[in-house]
Amino acid sequence: MxxxxxxxxxxxxxxxxxxxxxxxxxxxxxxxxxxxxxxxxxxxxxxxxxxxxxxxxxxxxxxxxxxxxxxxxxxxxxxxxxxxxxxxxxxxxxxxxxxxxxxxxxxxxxxxxxxxxxxxxxxxxxxxxxxxxxxxxxxxxxxxxxxxxxxxxxxxxxxxxxxxxxxxxxxxxxxxxxxxxxPPSLTFKLFLPSAMPMAPSTIKTLEHPIIDSETTDPQLTSALELWRQEAYRMIDHYCEKKREEFIELRHEQQTAVKPTTMQSIFSPLTIDNDKIYFRSNRSASKNILPFQKIGTEALLEQNHGCIAANEQHFLIIQADILFLYKHSWPPIRGLPWTYGEIYDMFWCSALDQFILISEQHLLVFDAKTAQLSPLPLPDNPETINFYGGTCIGNVLYLFTWGWGSSIRVYEIRPMLELKRVYQSPFPCTTDELIMHCTSNYQVLAMVIKNCQDEIYLNLYSPTNMERFWSLKLDLVPGHRNIRCCSVNDNDWMVISPDSSSLIHISAEGELVNKITYDPVPWYGISLKNNDILILSDNTMTTYRLY
The missing domain is CATH 2.60.120.920 (SPRY domain)
Incomplete structure (x- = not known):
C-alpha cells in the first residue's frame, strides 16, 4: 500500500x-x-x-x-x-x-x-x-x-x-x-513588513485541512514567532545599514571644503493589518453573477470611464470636473480637470492619496486637502507614456502603453525610489500589451491583449513577475478598454464595455460565469465588506455580494 x-x-x-x-x-x-x-x-x-x-x-x-x-x-x-x-x-x-x-x-x-x-x-x-x-x-x-x-x-x-x-x-x-x-483548508499568509527596503520577496504560507479545534494551531504559533524574529532581524539589518551610511556621509562632510550640518529624520515604522491575514481556501468559487443585492445607485452623467475609491470616498471625473464623493454620495469637492484624457486612477494607502494617470501626466490627489499635484518620480521618466498602475502595500507598479509593455516598480516609503524595471518577455512579450493592471493583497492581475486580438487574464507574482496562470477570455477587443478588479479577496471580475459583459474568474484561473450587463459597464472596483462597484455610462452602482 x-x-x-x-x-x-x-x-x-x-x-x-x-x-x-x-x-x-x-x-x-x-x-x-x-x-x-x-x-x-x-x-x-x-x-x-x-x-x-x-x-x-x-x-x-x-x-x-x-x-x-x-x-x-x-x-x-x-x-x-x-x-x-x-x-x-x-x-x-x-x-x-x-x-x-x-x-x-x-x-x-x-x-x-x-x-x-x-x-x-x-x-x-x-x-x-x-x-x-x-x-x-x-x-x-x-x-x-x-x-x-x-x-x-x-x-x-x-x-x-x-x-x-x-x-x-x-x-x-x-x-x-x-x-x-x-483539500479545502484554512490558509495563513504572513507578509514581512513592506516598510523595510530589504524586505524579502517571499510570502510565508501555511495550509492545513480544517479540523475541529478550539485551540490555536501550534504550527501557526510557531510561524508567528518565526515571523516576529525575522522582522526583528530585518530591523537590526536596516539600522546597521543606516549606521554605515551615516558614518560614510559624516566622513564626506568632514573632508569637504565647506562642511555643512547633517540632519537625521526618523519616520515611524507602520505595519498595516494585512501583513498577516487569514482566508479560507474554497474548492469552488461561489457564483456571484448576476448580482442579487443592490446597495446604492447614483446618476453620474458624462463621466470619463474611470473611478477610484478608499474607505471614505469615491473619486471620479464628470464633464471635466474632478469630483470627490462620500460613500453616501453627496459630492464634497470639485476641481477643474485640465489634464486631458484620463487613463487610470487608484488609491495608494502608502501615500494616503489617490494616483491619477492621464496623457503625459502622473498626479496625486489628497482627499483631505482637495489638492491635485504632480507626482515626481526619482528617475524622472518624463518621456514615458504610463497607461495605468496599482499599489500593493509600500510598492507602486506603473505600466506603459504599447506592444511589449514594461512595468516600473517603485518603493514608496521612506522615499520614492525606483527598484526595478520589467521588460519583454516579462510580464508580456513584444507582441502583447497590457490593457489594465490591478491587485489584491498578494498578486497582480493583468488584462493582456496580443497581436491576434486575443484577450487573456494573467495572474503574476508582484516580486518577480512570475506568471501563476493565464486564462484566455472569449472577448474581442474594441474601442474601449477591458478592465478587471478583485472580488471576494481572491477571485477576479473582468469588465468588458464593448461586449457589455462581466466575467467572474476564480482564484485558480477558472471561468465561473459570464453575463451581459446593462447599462454598458466601464469600470469596476472592490469595496470593503466584499462589496463591488460597477461604473457604467451614466450610473454608478454598488452591490452587496453576500
Missing part, C-alpha cells in the same frame, strides 16, 4: 500529503520546487526536466489532484526501482523511459514509454486541473480532466513498471508549472 498519510473515501485513498522531492534534469537547475515541494516549475528553457513524488504506491487505489498552471506538462507514474534516463536526441525528454505511463496536459497518452493515444482534446484554456488515479490492485492508471470531464485509462505492464510506483511529472523544454491540489 502507499506509504503516505491518506484518507479513505469509498475505497479510494485521497492522498493529501504528496509532495515533489526528487528532481531529474540533464542540464542543471532546469526545474525548481516551491511551496514546500507542492509545486514545481521551469527555471530554464531549452531542455526537459522532471520530478518524482515522495510517496511509494504498491497496493490499493490512490487519488491525486494536480494542476497544470501553464506550459506543456506531463503527469503519470514511474517505477521507483527503475533508473530515469534522459533522451538526448529530444532535448533530455524522460517520457521514452519504458517505466513511464501517463498523459500530457494536451491530451496525449504514454504507455511503456511510447505514444499510446490521444485521450482528450484539452479545449480548456489557462489553468487545467486533473485527477490521477493509481489503481495498484488492477494495474491501471486513470485520469480525469476536471475542466472538460474527459477521461482516460491505461493498463500498466508491471514487467516494465514494477512496484512500487511513484508520481512522475515532466515539464517540457518550453517551460511550465505544476502544483499539487490539496
Amino acid at each position: 502507499a506509504s503516505s498519510d491518506t484518507q479513505l473515501t469509498t475505497g479510494v485513498n485521497e492522498v493529501y500529503d504528496e509532495r515533489f522531492e526528487e528532481i531529474h534534469n540533464s542540464v542543471e537547475n532546469t526545474i525548481e520546487l516551491f511551496d514546500n515541494g507542492r509545486g514545481c516549475r521551469s527555471v530554464k528553457r531549452g531542455t526537459f526536466g522532471c520530478v518524482l513524488g515522495h510517496h511509494s504506491y504498491s497496493s490499493g487505489i490512490h487519488r491525486i489532484r494536480l494542476r497544470s498552471d501553464y506550459g506543456i506538462t506531463f503527469f503519470g507514474i514511474h517505477s521507483r526501482s527503475k533508473p530515469l534516463i534522459p533522451d538526448d536526441m529530444v532535448y533530455g525528454n524522460y517520457e521514452s523511459n519504458p517505466s513511464i505511463y501517463g498523459w500530457g496536459a494536451n491530451g496525449y497518452g504514454i504507455s511503456n514509454g511510447m505514444f499510446a493515444q490521444r485521450t482528450f482534446t484539452n479545449k480548456s484554456a489557462g489553468v487545467i486541473c486533473f485527477v490521477l488515479m493509481l489503481n495498484c490492485d488492477e494495474h491501471k492508471l486513470n485520469i480525469i480532466n476536471e475542466n472538460t470531464n474527459e477521461r482516460g485509462e491505461l493498463n500498466v505492464d508491471t514487467n516494465h513498471t514494477p512496484f512500487p510506483w511513484c508520481l512522475f511529472v515532466q515539464i517540457s523544454r518550453m517551460g511550465g508549472c505544476v502544483s499539487l491540489v490539496h
